[in-house]
Amino acid sequence: MNSEKMSVSLESTLIEFVMHYQKAHQIRSKSEVIARALTLLREHELETQYAAALEEWQASGEADLWDAVTSDGLNGETNAAR
Numbered sequence: 001m002n003s004e005k006m007s008v009s010l011e012s013t014l015i016e017f018v019m020h021y022q023k024a025h026q027i028r029s030k031s032e033v034i035a036r037a038l039t040l041l042r043e044h045e046l047e048t049q050y051a052a053a054l055e056e057w058q059a060s061g062e063a064d065l066w067d068a069v070t071s072d073g074l075n076g077e078t079n080a081a082r
Helices: 012-024 030-059 062-069
Strands: none
Touching: 012 030, 030 062
């Protein structure tokens, strides 16, 4: 993974938390603590976007159309039994 250096300014309470978290979870660096936090923020953002996209798709009526044809050509048997 390529890394770039960046400088950030944080409130002292956040810095204390980063240092506490680093020690409590035996993380090698404060940068790794920040990277983990940002990864969680990114995942949360993606979950929010996926939920909004699903809601939009369902509201469009396309979900109902898809549900009407999802079992086309299937007779309830599985290929695993053959």
